[in-house]
Amino acid sequence: MPHTERIDGKARADRLIAEVAAATAKLKALAISPGLCAVLVGEDPASQVYVRNKGRAATAAGIASFQETLPASVSEAELLALIAKLNADDRVDGILVQLPLPKHIDPQRVIDAIDPGKDVDGFHAQNVGRLWSGGMDRALVPCTPYGCLMLLRDVLPKLAGADAVVLGRSNIVGKPMAALLLSESCTVTLAHSRTRDLPDVVRRADILIAAVGRPELVRGSWIREGAVVIDVGINRIAGADGKPKLVGDVSFAEAQGIAGAITPVPGGVGPMTIACLLRNTVIAACRRRGVTEPQI
Numbered sequence: 001m002p003h004t005e006r007i008d009g010k011a012r013a014d015r016l017i018a019e020v021a022a023a024t025a026k027l028k029a030l031a032i033s034p035g036l037c038a039v040l041v042g043e044d045p046a047s048q049v050y051v052r053n054k055g056r057a058a059t060a061a062g063i064a065s066f067q068e069t070l071p072a073s074v075s076e077a078e079l080l081a082l083i084a085k086l087n088a089d090d091r092v093d094g095i096l097v098q099l100p101l102p103k104h105i106d107p108q109r110v111i112d113a114i115d116p117g118k119d120v121d122g123f124h125a126q127n128v129g130r131l132w133s134g135g136m137d138r139a140l141v142p143c144t145p146y147g148c149l150m151l152l153r154d155v156l157p158k159l160a161g162a163d164a165v166v167l168g169r170s171n172i173v174g175k176p177m178a179a180l181l182l183s184e185s186c187t188v189t190l191a192h193s194r195t196r197d198l199p200d201v202v203r204r205a206d207i208l209i210a211a212v213g214r215p216e217l218v219r220g221s222w223i224r225e226g227a228v229v230i231d232v233g234i235n236r237i238a239g240a241d242g243k244p245k246l247v248g249d250v251s252f253a254e255a256q257g258i259a260g261a262i263t264p265v266p267g268g269v270g271p272m273t274i275a276c277l278l279r280n281t282v283i284a285a286c287r288r289r290g291v292t293e294p295q296i
């Protein structure tokens with residue numbers, strides 16, 4: 001059986017975090033202390049964990065970490081007022097609004113209110129526009145797809161001309177991933193729940209990015225021999241022992257011996273997302289002050 005490389009996202013993320021920490025140390029010598037503020041609305045336990053982890057990672061990389069916690073009953077106007085305050089706060093270089101928001105708040109309106117220069121999630125229309133129109137060097141790029149691209153670049157020195165299939169068309173993962181792959185001159189197919197003959201579409205992929213949120217939807221028989229598979233999915237299912245376990249959108253076991261390389265879940269894309277958030281915060285801090293940004 002041909003060998004399938006396991007792409008170690010945790011190790012790559014640790015390297016990137018070390019680079020971020022080195023960059024923040026240099027900035028401190030210029031009396032610049034990058035700051036990241038997470039805004040958490042309500043008491044969703046998963047969101048609380050994400051925000052806590054992001055805060056810890058930021059502190060460990062030398063980034064000042066702030067948190068604003070609002071009750072689920074907060075009005076949209078109050079949340080927008082907080083965003084305006086953070087936009088004006090010089091200590092804050094990155095603003096992260098943890099999604100999902102309560103139903104009575106329009107997430108797009110909140111994202112639109114963030115200063116694009118502090119939009120470290122890369123969801124503001126100005127950053128989206130720059131990403132798609134060739135201004136990537138001036139955009140803040142969404143963290144999860146950028147992390148996927150970094151992993152791909154490590155495994156595949158030449159991306160140009162590769163057939164890339166992105167499964168899932170969300171604004172957070174699928175669409176920005178397609179834009180990034182296009183900017184690398186891949187031939188990109190963006191597939192979704194209405195795509196016909198999905199297994200056949202996936203079989204064309206030299207590069208497969210799966211971001212659907214369906215446990216092990218992609219079977220081994222869908223994967224082209226030697227393809228590089230980046231599994232973004234995080235799905236909690238009951239394991240054989242009855243305990244909950246995390247699986248991706250791709251059957252990791254079935255991909256062995258078929259895929260050329262694949263990210264595990266957990267330990268693949270997840271750690272890269274947080275590391276790229278820290279990277280974006282340092283880049284935002286440099287751009288806002290007209291300081292040369294680190295090439296990380």
Ligand code: NAP
Nearest residue numbers: 144168169170173192193211212213232233234269270273
């Ligand atoms: P999302 O907004 O729910 O989007 C899912 C996409 O998958 C949609 O475009 C949907 O198509 C498509 N889809 C759903 N079922 C499908 C099917 N049976 N066949 C083909 N396409 C299907 O999800 P998301 O926010 O992009 O997240 C996707 C997954 O990535 C989730 O498991 C999430 O937890 C995970 N995630 C991980 C990270 C990380 O750091 N590792 C970060 C973000 C997300 P339609 O558009 O047609 O409905």
